[in-house]
Amino acid sequence: GDESDDNHMKPNTNNNTKTPKSPTRRKTKKERSTKSKTEGQQQQQQPPQQQQQAQQQQLRPSTPRFKSAYPTIVPSLPSQNRSASMEQITQMQSDTQKTESRYEVAFEMILDGKLKKAVDYLIASNVLSPSPRDVASFLRIHRSRMAMEVLGDYLGEGGLGDEDYWKSIRYHYVRVISFVGMNIDQGLRHFLTSCGFRLPGEAQRVDRIMCTFAQCFWEDNDGDNQLCPFREQDTVYILAFAIIMLNTDLHKTDSGSHGGARSGRGGVLSSSKKSRKKMTKQEFINNLRGVEDSEEIPKEFLSGIYESIANHEIALHTLLSAAQQPQQEQRRGGRNNDQGNQHNVHTSKSVTKGVKPAQELLRGMAVHEYPFWVCRDESEMPLEYVKIAFRATWHHFHSIVNTVLDSPQTDPPIRLACLILLRYTIGCSIFLDMSVEREAFVSQLARLKYIMKRERSNHRQYNNPVQTSKKYVMEGRYKTEEWYITLEGFASSRETTMRAIEEVYRHVKTLRMAIQAHSRTTKSMNRVLRKIRNGDMLSQNASRAFICEGDLVKRCRGGRDVTYRFFLFSDQLVYAHRSTQRDFKVHAELPLDVMSLNDPYGTNTTGSNNRTTPNANSNNMASLMFQINHPRKSFWVVAPDMDAKARW
Numbered sequence: 001g002d003e004s005d006d007n008h009m010k011p012n013t014n015n016n017t018k019t020p021k022s023p024t025r026r027k028t029k030k031e032r033s034t035k036s037k038t039e040g041q042q043q044q045q046q047p048p049q050q051q052q053q054a055q056q057q058q059l060r061p062s063t064p065r066f067k068s069a070y071p072t073i074v075p076s077l078p079s080q081n082r083s084a085s086m087e088q089i090t091q092m093q094s095d096t097q098k099t100e101s102r103y104e105v106a107f108e109m110i111l112d113g114k115l116k117k118a119v120d121y122l123i124a125s126n127v128l129s130p131s132p133r134d135v136a137s138f139l140r141i142h143r144s145r146m147a148m149e150v151l152g153d154y155l156g157e158g159g160l161g162d163e164d165y166w167k168s169i170r171y172h173y174v175r176v177i178s179f180v181g182m183n184i185d186q187g188l189r190h191f192l193t194s195c196g197f198r199l200p201g202e203a204q205r206v207d208r209i210m211c212t213f214a215q216c217f218w219e220d221n222d223g224d225n226q227l228c229p230f231r232e233q234d235t236v237y238i239l240a241f242a243i244i245m246l247n248t249d250l251h252k253t254d255s256g257s258h259g260g261a262r263s264g265r266g267g268v269l270s271s272s273k274k275s276r277k278k279m280t281k282q283e284f285i286n287n288l289r290g291v292e293d294s295e296e297i298p299k300e301f302l303s304g305i306y307e308s309i310a311n312h313e314i315a316l317h318t319l320l321s322a323a324q325q326p327q328q329e330q331r332r333g334g335r336n337n338d339q340g341n342q343h344n345v346h347t348s349k350s351v352t353k354g355v356k357p358a359q360e361l362l363r364g365m366a367v368h369e370y371p372f373w374v375c376r377d378e379s380e381m382p383l384e385y386v387k388i389a390f391r392a393t394w395h396h397f398h399s400i401v402n403t404v405l406d407s408p409q410t411d412p413p414i415r416l417a418c419l420i421l422l423r424y425t426i427g428c429s430i431f432l433d434m435s436v437e438r439e440a441f442v443s444q445l446a447r448l449k450y451i452m453k454r455e456r457s458n459h460r461q462y463n464n465p466v467q468t469s470k471k472y473v474m475e476g477r478y479k480t481e482e483w484y485i486t487l488e489g490f491a492s493s494r495e496t497t498m499r500a501i502e503e504v505y506r507h508v509k510t511l512r513m514a515i516q517a518h519s520r521t522t523k524s525m526n527r528v529l530r531k532i533r534n535g536d537m538l539s540q541n542a543s544r545a546f547i548c549e550g551d552l553v554k555r556c557r558g559g560r561d562v563t564y565r566f567f568l569f570s571d572q573l574v575y576a577h578r579s580t581q582r583d584f585k586v587h588a589e590l591p592l593d594v595m596s597l598n599d600p601y602g603t604n605t606t607g608s609n610n611r612t613t614p615n616a617n618s619n620n621m622a623s624l625m626f627q628i629n630h631p632r633k634s635f636w637v638v639a640p641d642m643d644a645k646a647r648w
Contacts, residue, residue, distance in 0.1 A: 136172035143196035152197040156205025412519035446478035553638040598627035
């Protein structure tokens with residue numbers, strides 16, 4: 001061992017315990033100086049260990065007010081790893097300080113209205129990932145520190161070469177908003193007033209934002225004839241623009257100012273300008289005739305939209321965010337005090353409205369010491385008490401699962417947590433013989449099984465399984481399935497209660513394995529898409545799965561050999577080249593359903609196309625070649641070895 005290990009084996013003479021002094025003789029000056037030198041040398045030899053001991057002493061939990069039923073286990077680090085762990089902690093603290101300073105620089109840029117420059121700065125500093133999903137998450141988390149019009153201008157960005165990138169950022173920002181259960185008037189009102197941004201003044205930017213709204217609203221409500229009686233997504237887009245124009249027409253003042261008609265000379269109100277004619281209900285309905293080719297939008301639906309906009313204005317020109325208002329007031333130098341007071345009242349109401357749910361969230365996350373009664377023996381708790389507790393709380397669990405099932409896009413960990421919740425709630429309701437609660441949770445299990453089954457299907461009929469699953473449960477179609485009949489047969493008798501619980505666990509295990517497999521597939525898919533420029537566009541197909549990737553040499557028509565990275569998905573083949581930014585830029589996407597392979601030098605040949613084989617340098621290279629035939633492109637590729645060729 002090294003010298004540091006020997007020091008750990010020695011007894012620690014520099015402890016904090018005080019030894020009793022000898023009452024007979026005081027130490028001489030020479031002895032005291034010798035002892036201080038020895039202690040100083042020991043402190044220089046063991047600073048990491050002493051610091052680690054002090055840190056562990058600070059992190060050690062305090063004595064609880066109530067005695068726990070279980071022993072407290074305090075983990076300790078091995079002595080040989082303490083120095084390394086302290087270096088890691090120091091490095092982490094340094095990195096955190098650098099990150100915070102870079103965030104402050106970025107927020108200063110945002111305060112000056114330079115949001116795009118601030119995001120580019122964070123990406124260049126490796127603080128923020130350039131992924132559209134991460135950029136959208138940054139905008140949502142910190143939108144309270146951004147002016148609404150600045151965020152609206154950023155969301156409306158787009159370029160000739162990066163249009164897909166900006167479109168993906170807008171989609172991920174809007175997609176977290178749920179429009180389920182809203183008609184287009186309610187959804188658009190919520191989108192324009194409660195999502196942290198204000199529509200920009202440029203028509204092209206407004207067009208991009210409204211396209212994203214139409215896409216997300218269509219995904220959430222397609223198939224609901226009451227809330228979304230349309231046959232095409234473009235109808236949502238056109239109607240949303242018509243609603244904005246109607247809102248502006250009905251609620252715009254005649255003179256264009258907030259004070260009504262302007263005053264003429266001598267303070268007399270000018271009546272030279274005629275009052276502007278506003279759009280009538282019939283004109284609004286006539287303007288939307290022929291929007292859908294197959295049939296007209298119901299007049300009752302359009303009439304309800306007109307009355308809603310006429311009675312309740314969509315406040316498009318909202319105030320600045322609370323973080324920006326003090327700076328704006330300071331720049332105005334205290335002018336317009338009356339308007340400033342009105343702004344302050346409105347801002348205080350908005351802040352109060354936003355603080356209330358935050359307080360509830362913090363209260364729910366508060367940590368208390370032993371706020372529950374520890375039951376050491378199950379026999380101490382009467383079963384009737386458990387039944388009372390479950391009856392008082394089961395609807396909360398039911399609401400949580402419903403919220404997740406109503407979401408059109410749910411991450412696998414969240415869905416897995418709901419599945420575990422259903423496992424315990426159904427088991428408790430069966431064991432406690434609570435039939436109403438059991439039926440409520442079993443219907444949710446049936447709905448989850450239905451959604452997962454339809455998501456794995458590529459049929460166009462099942463593009464919106466969230467909406468169709470509601471109808472599936474309401475009609476009670478799951479009650480005719482074999483698994484439900486078996487479960488109800490076991491749960492109806494007290495003698496087969498445990499058999500019913502085992503049956504629930506068996507179904508939950510099957511679904512859990514499917515979710516975990518989907519989670520692994522999603523992780524591998526995301527890992528690959530991060531390598532590809534604008535790779536998020538490839539993830540819009542939920543049924544698409546990643547299979548493999550690798551380098552193949554493509555033989556061009558001119559005889560030149562170029563190495564490309566090929567990505568094979570379940571429905572298409574993508575090949576790309578590595579750019580100067582260390583990512584892969586896509587050259588072509590070739591669907592697999594119209595593709596065939598030609599392998600004249602091997603035994604595994606598919607397809608009937610028999611084209612001329614290009615000249616190979618040697619027989620060995622020819623044996624590694626195979627041809628990819630596609631209506632758009634056909635070319636020869638060379639694999640690195642025979643195993644790679646067989647795998648492809």
